Amino acid sequence: MISIYLHRxxxxxxxxxxxxxxxxxxxLALTAPWLAPSHFADQSLIDxxxxxxxxxxxxxxxxxxxxFSRLLWGTRVSLVVAFVAVGIATLFGTLVGLIAGYFGRWTxxxxxxxxDILLCFPTFFLILMVxxxxxxxIVNVMIVIGVTSWTGLARLVRGETLSLRERDFILxxxxxxxxxxxxxxxxxxxxxxxxxVVSATLGVGGAILTESALSxxxxxxxxxxxxxxxxxxxxxxxxxxxxxxxxxxxxAILTTVMAFxxxxxxxxxxxxxxx
Amino acid sequence: MLLSIKNISVDYFRGKKIIPALRNASLExxxxxxxxxxxxxxxxxxxxxxxxxxxxxxxxxNITQGKIxxxxxxxxxLPEQDMRAIRGKDIxxxxxxxxxxxxxxxxxxxxxxxxIQVHAENKLSQADLKKxxxxxxxxxxxxxxxxxxxxxxxQVSGGQRxxxxxxxxxxxxxxxxxxxxxxxxxxxxVQKEILDLLAQLxxxxxxxxxxxxxHLGIVSQTTDRIYVLKNGEVVESGATRSxxxxxxxxxxxxxxxxxxxxxxxxxx
Numbered sequence: 001m002i003s004i005y006l007h008r009x010x011x012x013x014x015x016x017x018x019x020x021x022x023x024x025x026x027x028l029a030l031t032a033p034w035l036a037p038s039h040f041a042d043q044s045l046i047d048x049x050x051x052x053x054x055x056x057x058x059x060x061x062x063x064x065x066x067x068f069s070r071l072l073w074g075t076r077v078s079l080v081v082a083f084v085a086v087g088i089a090t091l092f093g094t095l096v097g098l099i100a101g102y103f104g105r106w107t108x109x110x111x112x113x114x115x116d117i118l119l120c121f122p123t124f125f126l127i128l129m130v131x132x133x134x135x136x137x138i139v140n141v142m143i144v145i146g147v148t149s150w151t152g153l154a155r156l157v158r159g160e161t162l163s164l165r166e167r168d169f170i171l172x173x174x175x176x177x178x179x180x181x182x183x184x185x186x187x188x189x190x191x192x193x194x195x196x197v198v199s200a201t202l203g204v205g206g207a208i209l210t211e212s213a214l215s216x217x218x219x220x221x222x223x224x225x226x227x228x229x230x231x232x233x234x235x236x237x238x239x240x241x242x243x244x245x246x247x248x249x250x251x252a253i254l255t256t257v258m259a260f261x262x263x264x265x266x267x268x269x270x271x272x273x274x275x
Numbered sequence: 276m277l278l279s280i281k282n283i284s285v286d287y288f289r290g291k292k293i294i295p296a297l298r299n300a301s302l303e304x305x306x307x308x309x310x311x312x313x314x315x316x317x318x319x320x321x322x323x324x325x326x327x328x329x330x331x332x333x334x335x336x337n338i339t340q341g342k343i344x345x346x347x348x349x350x351x352x353l354p355e356q357d358m359r360a361i362r363g364k365d366i367x368x369x370x371x372x373x374x375x376x377x378x379x380x381x382x383x384x385x386x387x388x389x390x391i392q393v394h395a396e397n398k399l400s401q402a403d404l405k406k407x408x409x410x411x412x413x414x415x416x417x418x419x420x421x422x423x424x425x426x427x428x429x430q431v432s433g434g435q436r437x438x439x440x441x442x443x444x445x446x447x448x449x450x451x452x453x454x455x456x457x458x459x460x461x462x463x464x465v466q467k468e469i470l471d472l473l474a475q476l477x478x479x480x481x482x483x484x485x486x487x488x489x490h491l492g493i494v495s496q497t498t499d500r501i502y503v504l505k506n507g508e509v510v511e512s513g514a515t516r517s518x519x520x521x522x523x524x525x526x527x528x529x530x531x532x533x534x535x536x537x538x539x540x541x542x543x
Contacts, residue, residue: 168375169376169379171370177359178359182393
Protein backbone atom coordinates (compact mmCIF):
# COMPACT_ATOMS: atom_id res chain seq x y z
CA MET A 1 0.00 0.00 0.00
CA ILE A 2 2.75 2.46 0.98
CA SER A 3 4.75 1.53 -2.09
CA ILE A 4 1.80 2.54 -4.30
CA TYR A 5 1.78 5.97 -2.68
CA LEU A 6 5.54 6.38 -2.98
CA HIS A 7 5.32 5.44 -6.62
CA ARG A 8 2.58 7.99 -7.19
CA UNK A 9 4.55 10.74 -5.46
CA UNK A 10 7.68 10.04 -7.48
CA UNK A 11 5.68 10.03 -10.70
CA UNK A 12 4.45 13.55 -9.92
CA UNK A 13 7.53 15.63 -10.86
CA UNK A 14 6.57 18.75 -8.91
CA UNK A 15 5.83 16.77 -5.77
CA UNK A 16 9.13 14.96 -6.20
CA UNK A 17 10.93 18.31 -6.53
CA UNK A 18 9.17 19.44 -3.34
CA UNK A 19 10.21 16.30 -1.48
CA UNK A 20 13.80 16.65 -2.70
CA UNK A 21 13.96 20.31 -1.62
CA UNK A 22 12.54 19.39 1.77
CA UNK A 23 15.19 16.71 2.28
CA UNK A 24 17.94 19.14 1.23
CA UNK A 25 16.61 21.81 3.60
CA UNK A 26 16.51 19.36 6.49
CA UNK A 27 20.08 18.26 5.76
CA LEU A 28 21.20 21.91 5.57
CA ALA A 29 19.48 22.66 8.86
CA LEU A 30 21.11 19.68 10.57
CA THR A 31 24.59 20.37 9.24
CA ALA A 32 24.53 24.19 9.47
CA PRO A 33 27.21 24.42 12.21
CA TRP A 34 29.70 22.51 10.03
CA LEU A 35 28.59 23.82 6.65
CA ALA A 36 28.46 27.51 7.50
CA PRO A 37 31.74 29.36 6.85
CA SER A 38 31.36 31.25 10.13
CA HIS A 39 29.15 31.42 13.23
CA PHE A 40 25.94 33.38 12.76
CA ALA A 41 26.99 35.98 15.31
CA ASP A 42 30.61 36.47 14.17
CA GLN A 43 31.09 40.13 13.36
CA SER A 44 33.79 41.75 11.30
CA LEU A 45 33.25 45.48 11.19
CA ILE A 46 35.89 46.01 8.50
CA ASP A 47 33.82 43.84 6.13
CA UNK A 48 30.50 45.67 6.62
CA UNK A 49 27.91 45.55 3.82
CA UNK A 50 30.15 43.73 1.36
CA UNK A 51 28.37 42.54 -1.82
CA UNK A 52 28.44 38.82 -2.69
CA UNK A 53 31.97 37.62 -3.47
CA UNK A 54 34.10 34.48 -3.36
CA UNK A 55 34.75 35.05 0.32
CA UNK A 56 31.18 35.93 1.30
CA UNK A 57 28.86 34.10 -1.14
CA UNK A 58 25.87 36.16 -0.19
CA UNK A 59 27.66 39.26 1.02
CA UNK A 60 27.74 40.65 4.57
CA UNK A 61 25.33 42.71 6.64
CA UNK A 62 25.64 45.99 8.49
CA UNK A 63 27.62 44.33 11.28
CA UNK A 64 29.90 42.48 8.87
CA UNK A 65 28.24 39.10 9.50
CA UNK A 66 28.29 36.54 6.69
CA UNK A 67 24.78 36.40 5.17
CA PHE A 68 25.23 32.86 3.84
CA SER A 69 26.12 31.56 7.31
CA ARG A 70 23.21 33.37 8.90
CA LEU A 71 20.88 32.01 6.24
CA LEU A 72 21.99 28.43 6.94
CA TRP A 73 21.55 28.86 10.69
CA GLY A 74 18.23 30.52 9.95
CA THR A 75 17.09 27.34 8.18
CA ARG A 76 17.28 25.60 11.54
CA VAL A 77 15.17 28.21 13.25
CA SER A 78 12.56 28.38 10.50
CA LEU A 79 12.17 24.61 10.16
CA VAL A 80 12.15 23.90 13.89
CA VAL A 81 9.56 26.60 14.53
CA ALA A 82 7.42 25.37 11.63
CA PHE A 83 7.64 21.66 12.49
CA VAL A 84 6.92 22.14 16.19
CA ALA A 85 4.07 24.57 15.50
CA VAL A 86 2.52 22.22 12.95
CA GLY A 87 3.09 19.30 15.33
CA ILE A 88 1.09 21.08 18.03
CA ALA A 89 -1.63 22.05 15.55
CA THR A 90 -1.86 18.52 14.14
CA LEU A 91 -2.07 16.93 17.57
CA PHE A 92 -4.75 19.37 18.71
CA GLY A 93 -6.73 19.37 15.49
CA THR A 94 -6.76 15.61 15.09
CA LEU A 95 -7.74 14.98 18.69
CA VAL A 96 -10.52 17.56 18.72
CA GLY A 97 -11.79 16.40 15.32
CA LEU A 98 -11.82 12.73 16.31
CA ILE A 99 -13.60 13.38 19.59
CA ALA A 100 -16.16 15.77 18.11
CA GLY A 101 -16.87 13.48 15.17
CA TYR A 102 -17.09 10.24 17.12
CA PHE A 103 -19.11 11.37 20.12
CA GLY A 104 -21.37 13.73 18.19
CA ARG A 105 -24.29 15.41 19.94
CA TRP A 106 -23.37 17.98 22.57
CA THR A 107 -19.64 17.13 22.60
CA UNK A 108 -19.57 17.94 18.91
CA UNK A 109 -21.70 21.04 19.35
CA UNK A 110 -19.47 22.48 22.10
CA UNK A 111 -16.17 21.74 20.33
CA UNK A 112 -17.32 22.98 16.93
CA UNK A 113 -18.76 26.20 18.36
CA UNK A 114 -15.38 26.76 20.03
CA UNK A 115 -13.76 26.27 16.63
CA ASP A 116 -16.22 28.71 15.04
CA ILE A 117 -15.39 31.32 17.66
CA LEU A 118 -11.64 30.85 17.11
CA LEU A 119 -12.16 31.15 13.37
CA CYS A 120 -13.88 34.51 13.86
CA PHE A 121 -10.64 36.07 15.08
CA PRO A 122 -8.20 37.10 12.37
CA THR A 123 -5.46 34.58 13.20
CA PHE A 124 -2.53 36.89 12.68
CA PHE A 125 -3.88 39.57 15.00
CA LEU A 126 -4.70 36.93 17.56
CA ILE A 127 -1.08 35.82 17.40
CA LEU A 128 0.13 39.44 17.65
CA MET A 129 -2.05 39.98 20.67
CA VAL A 130 -0.85 36.85 22.47
CA UNK A 131 2.80 37.61 21.68
CA UNK A 132 2.28 41.17 22.96
CA UNK A 133 1.37 39.72 26.35
CA UNK A 134 4.05 37.06 26.36
CA UNK A 135 7.75 37.43 25.83
CA UNK A 136 8.59 37.18 22.14
CA UNK A 137 10.94 34.20 21.82
CA ILE A 138 11.19 31.03 19.76
CA VAL A 139 9.27 28.82 22.19
CA ASN A 140 6.35 31.23 22.53
CA VAL A 141 6.20 31.75 18.77
CA MET A 142 6.01 27.99 18.18
CA ILE A 143 3.28 27.52 20.76
CA VAL A 144 1.24 30.47 19.60
CA ILE A 145 1.36 29.51 15.92
CA GLY A 146 0.49 25.94 16.90
CA VAL A 147 -2.50 26.69 19.09
CA THR A 148 -4.00 29.13 16.61
CA SER A 149 -3.80 26.97 13.50
CA TRP A 150 -5.52 23.69 14.45
CA THR A 151 -9.09 24.69 13.67
CA GLY A 152 -9.12 23.86 9.97
CA LEU A 153 -7.71 20.41 10.62
CA ALA A 154 -10.19 19.80 13.44
CA ARG A 155 -13.06 20.45 11.04
CA LEU A 156 -11.52 18.24 8.38
CA VAL A 157 -10.94 15.33 10.77
CA ARG A 158 -14.40 15.76 12.30
CA GLY A 159 -15.99 15.49 8.85
CA GLU A 160 -14.03 12.34 8.03
CA THR A 161 -14.83 10.82 11.41
CA LEU A 162 -18.53 11.56 11.04
CA SER A 163 -18.68 9.43 7.93
CA LEU A 164 -16.24 6.78 9.19
CA ARG A 165 -18.09 6.12 12.43
CA GLU A 166 -21.14 4.94 10.47
CA ARG A 167 -19.05 2.36 8.64
CA ASP A 168 -19.55 -1.29 9.49
CA PHE A 169 -15.99 -1.88 10.59
CA ILE A 170 -16.44 0.49 13.50
CA LEU A 171 -19.57 -1.38 14.53
CA UNK A 172 -17.67 -4.64 14.03
CA UNK A 173 -14.86 -3.38 16.27
CA UNK A 174 -17.37 -2.48 18.97
CA UNK A 175 -18.99 -5.88 18.56
CA UNK A 176 -15.60 -7.44 19.26
CA UNK A 177 -15.44 -5.61 22.57
CA UNK A 178 -13.06 -2.79 21.65
CA UNK A 179 -13.09 0.15 24.07
CA UNK A 180 -13.77 3.72 22.97
CA UNK A 181 -10.10 4.86 23.08
CA UNK A 182 -9.21 1.77 21.06
CA UNK A 183 -11.80 2.61 18.43
CA UNK A 184 -10.62 6.20 18.27
CA UNK A 185 -6.90 5.53 18.04
CA UNK A 186 -6.60 2.05 16.53
CA UNK A 187 -9.53 2.07 14.12
CA UNK A 188 -10.40 5.67 13.27
CA UNK A 189 -7.02 7.39 13.45
CA UNK A 190 -5.28 5.33 10.72
CA UNK A 191 -8.21 6.09 8.43
CA UNK A 192 -7.77 9.85 8.74
CA UNK A 193 -3.97 9.84 8.42
CA UNK A 194 -4.02 10.74 4.71
CA UNK A 195 -5.84 14.09 5.00
CA UNK A 196 -3.91 14.85 8.19
CA VAL A 197 -0.56 14.32 6.47
CA VAL A 198 -1.58 16.54 3.55
CA SER A 199 -2.87 19.25 5.84
CA ALA A 200 0.27 19.11 8.00
CA THR A 201 2.58 19.40 4.99
CA LEU A 202 0.69 22.40 3.65
CA GLY A 203 0.63 23.76 7.21
CA VAL A 204 4.44 23.78 7.41
CA GLY A 205 4.56 26.29 4.54
CA GLY A 206 2.00 28.48 6.29
CA ALA A 207 3.83 28.28 9.61
CA ILE A 208 7.12 29.35 7.99
CA LEU A 209 5.37 32.38 6.51
CA THR A 210 3.75 33.26 9.84
CA GLU A 211 7.04 32.92 11.68
CA SER A 212 8.80 35.09 9.08
CA ALA A 213 6.10 37.73 9.32
CA LEU A 214 6.27 37.77 13.12
CA SER A 215 10.05 37.97 13.10
CA UNK A 216 9.89 40.69 10.46
CA UNK A 217 7.70 42.70 12.82
CA UNK A 218 10.18 42.09 15.62
CA UNK A 219 7.78 39.89 17.58
CA UNK A 220 9.25 36.55 16.61
CA UNK A 221 12.78 35.26 16.82
CA UNK A 222 14.97 37.91 18.46
CA UNK A 223 18.40 39.03 17.19
CA UNK A 224 21.13 37.96 17.27
CA UNK A 225 19.46 34.58 16.61
CA UNK A 226 19.02 34.52 12.84
CA UNK A 227 15.65 33.80 11.28
CA UNK A 228 14.74 34.52 7.69
CA UNK A 229 12.10 36.95 8.88
CA UNK A 230 14.35 39.07 11.09
CA UNK A 231 17.08 39.01 8.42
CA UNK A 232 14.56 40.51 5.99
CA UNK A 233 13.59 43.04 8.59
CA UNK A 234 17.23 44.07 9.21
CA UNK A 235 17.85 44.23 5.46
CA UNK A 236 14.96 46.53 4.64
CA UNK A 237 16.85 49.66 5.81
CA UNK A 238 19.60 48.99 3.28
CA UNK A 239 17.46 47.72 0.45
CA UNK A 240 18.50 50.49 -2.00
CA UNK A 241 22.22 49.82 -1.84
CA UNK A 242 22.58 46.34 -0.30
CA UNK A 243 20.01 44.21 -2.16
CA UNK A 244 21.59 40.94 -1.05
CA UNK A 245 20.41 41.48 2.53
CA UNK A 246 16.77 41.16 1.42
CA UNK A 247 16.93 39.02 -1.69
CA UNK A 248 18.56 35.90 -0.23
CA UNK A 249 16.36 35.47 2.86
CA UNK A 250 13.35 36.28 0.63
CA UNK A 251 14.37 33.59 -1.84
CA ALA A 252 14.91 31.13 1.02
CA ILE A 253 11.37 31.72 2.30
CA LEU A 254 9.94 31.50 -1.21
CA THR A 255 11.69 28.22 -2.03
CA THR A 256 10.89 26.56 1.26
CA VAL A 257 7.21 27.49 1.31
CA MET A 258 6.93 26.42 -2.32
CA ALA A 259 8.65 23.09 -1.58
CA PHE A 260 6.15 22.25 1.18
CA UNK A 261 3.17 23.39 -0.88
CA UNK A 262 4.24 21.29 -3.87
CA UNK A 263 4.85 18.28 -1.66
CA UNK A 264 1.53 18.79 0.10
CA UNK A 265 -0.40 18.96 -3.13
CA UNK A 266 1.50 15.99 -4.52
CA UNK A 267 0.63 14.02 -1.39
CA UNK A 268 -2.99 15.04 -1.72
CA UNK A 269 -3.11 13.65 -5.24
CA UNK A 270 -1.18 10.54 -4.29
CA UNK A 271 -3.30 9.75 -1.24
CA UNK A 272 -6.61 10.48 -2.93
CA UNK A 273 -8.37 7.13 -3.31
CA UNK A 274 -10.33 8.43 -6.30
CA UNK A 275 -7.25 9.06 -8.45
CA MET B 276 -31.56 -20.67 28.20
CA LEU B 277 -28.36 -19.18 26.88
CA LEU B 278 -30.00 -15.99 25.69
CA SER B 279 -33.51 -14.85 26.27
CA ILE B 280 -34.90 -11.65 24.89
CA LYS B 281 -38.25 -10.67 26.37
CA ASN B 282 -40.66 -8.09 24.95
CA ILE B 283 -37.99 -5.83 23.56
CA SER B 284 -39.00 -2.55 21.92
CA VAL B 285 -36.51 -0.34 20.10
CA ASP B 286 -36.99 3.14 18.68
CA TYR B 287 -34.73 4.83 16.15
CA PHE B 288 -34.36 8.59 15.92
CA ARG B 289 -34.53 10.33 12.57
CA GLY B 290 -34.05 13.98 13.41
CA LYS B 291 -37.00 14.85 15.61
CA LYS B 292 -39.04 11.86 14.47
CA ILE B 293 -39.08 8.57 16.34
CA ILE B 294 -39.37 5.41 14.28
CA PRO B 295 -40.27 2.17 16.04
CA ALA B 296 -37.96 -0.65 14.88
CA LEU B 297 -39.00 -3.44 17.25
CA ARG B 298 -42.20 -3.94 19.19
CA ASN B 299 -42.48 -6.50 21.96
CA ALA B 300 -40.13 -8.88 20.23
CA SER B 301 -39.07 -11.98 22.14
CA LEU B 302 -36.52 -14.65 21.30
CA GLU B 303 -34.96 -17.53 23.14
CA UNK B 304 -32.02 -19.69 22.29
CA UNK B 305 -30.53 -22.60 24.21
CA UNK B 306 -26.88 -23.71 24.37
CA UNK B 307 -25.81 -25.23 21.07
CA UNK B 308 -29.09 -24.49 19.36
CA UNK B 309 -29.45 -23.09 15.87
CA UNK B 310 -32.15 -20.50 15.40
CA UNK B 311 -33.20 -18.63 12.28
CA UNK B 312 -34.49 -15.08 12.21
CA UNK B 313 -36.29 -14.29 8.97
CA UNK B 314 -38.10 -11.31 7.56
CA UNK B 315 -37.84 -8.71 4.83
CA UNK B 316 -35.47 -5.75 4.92
CA UNK B 317 -36.46 -3.30 7.63
CA UNK B 318 -38.36 -5.89 9.64
CA UNK B 319 -36.04 -5.41 12.62
CA UNK B 320 -33.88 -8.54 12.29
CA UNK B 321 -30.56 -6.74 12.56
CA UNK B 322 -31.89 -4.42 15.25
CA UNK B 323 -32.69 -7.45 17.39
CA UNK B 324 -29.12 -8.72 16.97
CA UNK B 325 -27.65 -5.31 17.81
CA UNK B 326 -29.92 -4.98 20.83
CA UNK B 327 -28.72 -8.34 22.17
CA UNK B 328 -25.18 -6.94 22.18
CA UNK B 329 -26.38 -3.50 23.31
CA UNK B 330 -24.79 -2.02 20.22
CA UNK B 331 -27.45 0.49 19.25
CA UNK B 332 -25.62 3.84 19.39
CA UNK B 333 -27.29 6.34 21.69
CA UNK B 334 -27.39 8.90 18.88
CA UNK B 335 -29.27 6.47 16.63
CA UNK B 336 -31.88 4.99 18.88
CA ASN B 337 -32.62 3.31 22.19
CA ILE B 338 -34.22 0.30 23.79
CA THR B 339 -37.44 1.53 25.34
CA GLN B 340 -38.59 -1.61 27.13
CA GLY B 341 -37.95 -5.28 27.66
CA LYS B 342 -35.36 -7.53 29.21
CA ILE B 343 -32.36 -9.34 27.79
CA UNK B 344 -30.80 -12.12 29.82
CA UNK B 345 -27.58 -13.75 28.63
CA UNK B 346 -26.10 -16.57 30.76
CA UNK B 347 -28.13 -15.28 33.69
CA UNK B 348 -26.83 -11.71 33.31
CA UNK B 349 -29.18 -8.80 32.74
CA UNK B 350 -27.61 -7.30 29.62
CA UNK B 351 -29.47 -3.99 29.81
CA UNK B 352 -28.28 -3.37 33.38
CA LEU B 353 -24.62 -4.28 32.94
CA PRO B 354 -21.96 -1.58 33.23
CA GLU B 355 -20.33 -0.77 29.88
CA GLN B 356 -17.07 -2.46 30.89
CA ASP B 357 -18.76 -5.80 31.63
CA MET B 358 -20.72 -5.46 28.40
CA ARG B 359 -17.47 -5.06 26.49
CA ALA B 360 -16.18 -8.23 28.09
CA ILE B 361 -19.15 -10.14 26.62
CA ARG B 362 -18.96 -8.67 23.14
CA GLY B 363 -16.57 -10.68 21.01
CA LYS B 364 -15.84 -13.09 23.88
CA ASP B 365 -19.12 -14.82 24.73
CA ILE B 366 -21.12 -13.50 21.80
CA UNK B 367 -19.54 -13.17 18.36
CA UNK B 368 -21.20 -11.46 15.45
CA UNK B 369 -20.68 -11.50 11.69
CA UNK B 370 -22.14 -8.78 9.51
CA UNK B 371 -23.62 -8.82 6.08
CA UNK B 372 -20.99 -6.99 4.11
CA UNK B 373 -17.46 -8.34 4.49
CA UNK B 374 -16.27 -5.49 2.24
CA UNK B 375 -17.07 -2.88 4.83
CA UNK B 376 -16.82 -4.82 8.11
CA UNK B 377 -13.03 -5.02 8.02
CA UNK B 378 -10.95 -1.94 8.68
CA UNK B 379 -9.37 -1.10 5.28
CA UNK B 380 -6.10 0.24 6.69
CA UNK B 381 -5.25 -2.62 9.05
CA UNK B 382 -3.94 -6.03 8.05
CA UNK B 383 -6.36 -8.90 8.58
CA UNK B 384 -3.88 -10.52 10.98
CA UNK B 385 -3.73 -7.36 13.12
CA UNK B 386 -7.52 -7.24 13.33
CA UNK B 387 -7.81 -10.85 14.46
CA UNK B 388 -4.99 -10.35 16.96
CA UNK B 389 -6.80 -7.33 18.30
CA UNK B 390 -9.94 -9.40 18.84
CA ILE B 391 -7.85 -11.89 20.83
CA GLN B 392 -5.83 -9.34 22.79
CA VAL B 393 -8.86 -7.29 23.83
CA HIS B 394 -10.20 -10.27 25.76
CA ALA B 395 -6.92 -11.70 27.02
CA GLU B 396 -6.22 -11.34 30.72
CA ASN B 397 -2.54 -10.60 30.25
CA LYS B 398 -0.61 -8.93 27.49
CA LEU B 399 0.13 -11.72 25.03
CA SER B 400 3.42 -11.94 23.20
CA GLN B 401 3.46 -11.22 19.47
CA ALA B 402 4.32 -14.86 18.76
CA ASP B 403 1.40 -16.17 20.83
CA LEU B 404 -0.98 -13.71 19.21
CA LYS B 405 0.15 -14.72 15.75
CA LYS B 406 -0.25 -18.41 16.61
CA UNK B 407 -3.82 -17.87 17.83
CA UNK B 408 -4.69 -15.67 14.83
CA UNK B 409 -3.36 -18.24 12.37
CA UNK B 410 -5.30 -20.96 14.22
CA UNK B 411 -8.50 -18.91 13.93
CA UNK B 412 -7.87 -18.43 10.22
CA UNK B 413 -7.38 -22.15 9.66
CA UNK B 414 -10.50 -22.88 11.73
CA UNK B 415 -12.39 -20.68 9.28
CA UNK B 416 -11.00 -23.05 6.60
CA UNK B 417 -8.96 -20.38 4.89
CA UNK B 418 -6.33 -21.77 2.57
CA UNK B 419 -2.90 -20.16 3.05
CA UNK B 420 -3.65 -18.60 6.45
CA UNK B 421 -0.17 -17.05 6.47
CA UNK B 422 -0.90 -15.06 3.30
CA UNK B 423 -4.33 -13.91 4.51
CA UNK B 424 -2.77 -12.96 7.84
CA UNK B 425 -0.40 -10.56 6.08
CA UNK B 426 -2.99 -9.17 3.66
CA UNK B 427 -5.02 -6.02 3.76
CA UNK B 428 -8.78 -6.56 3.30
CA UNK B 429 -8.76 -5.22 -0.27
CA GLN B 430 -6.17 -7.80 -1.29
CA VAL B 431 -8.39 -10.85 -0.72
CA SER B 432 -11.68 -12.00 -2.26
CA GLY B 433 -15.15 -11.45 -0.81
CA GLY B 434 -15.50 -15.04 0.36
CA GLN B 435 -12.09 -14.94 2.01
CA ARG B 436 -12.97 -11.67 3.69
CA UNK B 437 -16.14 -13.19 5.11
CA UNK B 438 -14.11 -16.16 6.34
CA UNK B 439 -11.69 -13.70 7.94
CA UNK B 440 -14.67 -12.05 9.67
CA UNK B 441 -15.76 -15.48 10.88
CA UNK B 442 -12.21 -16.12 12.11
CA UNK B 443 -12.41 -12.91 14.15
CA UNK B 444 -15.83 -13.81 15.52
CA UNK B 445 -14.81 -17.32 16.64
CA UNK B 446 -11.28 -16.43 17.78
CA UNK B 447 -12.41 -16.38 21.42
CA UNK B 448 -14.68 -19.47 21.12
CA UNK B 449 -17.96 -17.66 21.83
CA UNK B 450 -20.99 -19.48 23.23
CA UNK B 451 -23.25 -17.71 20.78
CA UNK B 452 -22.55 -16.65 17.21
CA UNK B 453 -24.87 -14.22 15.51
CA UNK B 454 -24.61 -14.23 11.72
CA UNK B 455 -26.42 -11.23 10.25
CA UNK B 456 -27.11 -12.04 6.59
CA UNK B 457 -23.64 -13.59 6.30
CA UNK B 458 -24.07 -14.61 2.66
CA UNK B 459 -26.18 -11.85 1.15
CA UNK B 460 -23.22 -9.92 -0.25
CA UNK B 461 -21.48 -12.99 -1.65
CA UNK B 462 -21.52 -14.97 -4.87
CA UNK B 463 -23.99 -17.83 -4.94
CA UNK B 464 -21.19 -20.37 -5.17
CA VAL B 465 -19.52 -18.99 -2.06
CA GLN B 466 -22.78 -18.75 -0.10
CA LYS B 467 -23.09 -22.48 0.40
CA GLU B 468 -19.47 -22.82 1.51
CA ILE B 469 -19.97 -20.14 4.14
CA LEU B 470 -23.19 -21.73 5.42
CA ASP B 471 -21.54 -25.14 5.56
CA LEU B 472 -18.64 -23.61 7.44
CA LEU B 473 -20.97 -22.00 9.99
CA ALA B 474 -22.82 -25.31 10.49
CA GLN B 475 -19.53 -27.16 10.89
CA LEU B 476 -18.11 -24.65 13.35
CA UNK B 477 -21.29 -24.76 15.39
CA UNK B 478 -20.95 -28.52 15.68
CA UNK B 479 -17.22 -28.49 16.39
CA UNK B 480 -17.27 -25.72 18.96
CA UNK B 481 -20.69 -26.44 20.44
CA UNK B 482 -21.84 -22.87 19.84
CA UNK B 483 -25.39 -21.64 19.57
CA UNK B 484 -26.10 -19.86 16.29
CA UNK B 485 -28.58 -17.16 15.37
CA UNK B 486 -28.82 -16.97 11.61
CA UNK B 487 -30.43 -13.81 10.30
CA UNK B 488 -31.60 -13.93 6.71
CA UNK B 489 -34.41 -13.01 4.37
CA HIS B 490 -33.89 -16.25 2.49
CA LEU B 491 -36.10 -19.12 3.66
CA GLY B 492 -34.09 -21.69 1.72
CA ILE B 493 -31.10 -20.94 3.95
CA VAL B 494 -32.89 -21.38 7.29
CA SER B 495 -34.67 -24.52 6.16
CA GLN B 496 -31.35 -26.33 5.88
CA THR B 497 -29.41 -25.00 8.83
CA THR B 498 -31.73 -24.14 11.72
CA ASP B 499 -33.75 -26.01 14.35
CA ARG B 500 -36.25 -23.26 15.04
CA ILE B 501 -37.19 -20.02 13.35
CA TYR B 502 -38.71 -16.66 14.23
CA VAL B 503 -40.50 -14.68 11.55
CA LEU B 504 -40.37 -10.91 11.94
CA LYS B 505 -42.55 -8.33 10.27
CA ASN B 506 -42.54 -4.59 10.97
CA GLY B 507 -40.68 -5.12 14.21
CA GLU B 508 -42.97 -7.81 15.57
CA VAL B 509 -42.47 -11.55 15.83
CA VAL B 510 -45.45 -12.87 13.88
CA GLU B 511 -44.63 -16.55 14.00
CA SER B 512 -42.14 -18.88 15.62
CA GLY B 513 -41.58 -22.57 16.08
CA ALA B 514 -39.70 -25.58 14.78
CA THR B 515 -38.33 -24.71 11.33
CA ARG B 516 -39.85 -27.76 9.71
CA SER B 517 -43.38 -27.18 10.96
CA UNK B 518 -43.37 -23.43 10.36
CA UNK B 519 -42.25 -23.89 6.79
CA UNK B 520 -44.56 -26.80 6.01
CA UNK B 521 -47.67 -25.30 7.57
CA UNK B 522 -47.21 -21.57 8.04
CA UNK B 523 -49.90 -20.10 10.26
CA UNK B 524 -49.36 -16.44 9.50
CA UNK B 525 -50.19 -14.96 6.09
CA UNK B 526 -46.85 -13.14 6.05
CA UNK B 527 -44.92 -16.40 6.36
CA UNK B 528 -46.95 -17.85 3.52
CA UNK B 529 -46.14 -14.77 1.49
CA UNK B 530 -42.42 -15.17 2.26
CA UNK B 531 -42.60 -18.83 1.22
CA UNK B 532 -44.19 -17.94 -2.08
CA UNK B 533 -41.43 -15.40 -2.63
CA UNK B 534 -38.78 -18.13 -2.68
CA UNK B 535 -37.69 -18.75 -6.27
CA UNK B 536 -38.60 -22.19 -7.63
CA UNK B 537 -35.01 -23.30 -7.99
CA UNK B 538 -34.26 -22.95 -4.26
CA UNK B 539 -34.97 -26.23 -2.53
CA UNK B 540 -37.27 -25.41 0.33
CA UNK B 541 -37.76 -28.42 2.49
CA UNK B 542 -41.48 -29.12 2.73
CA UNK B 543 -41.70 -32.42 4.48
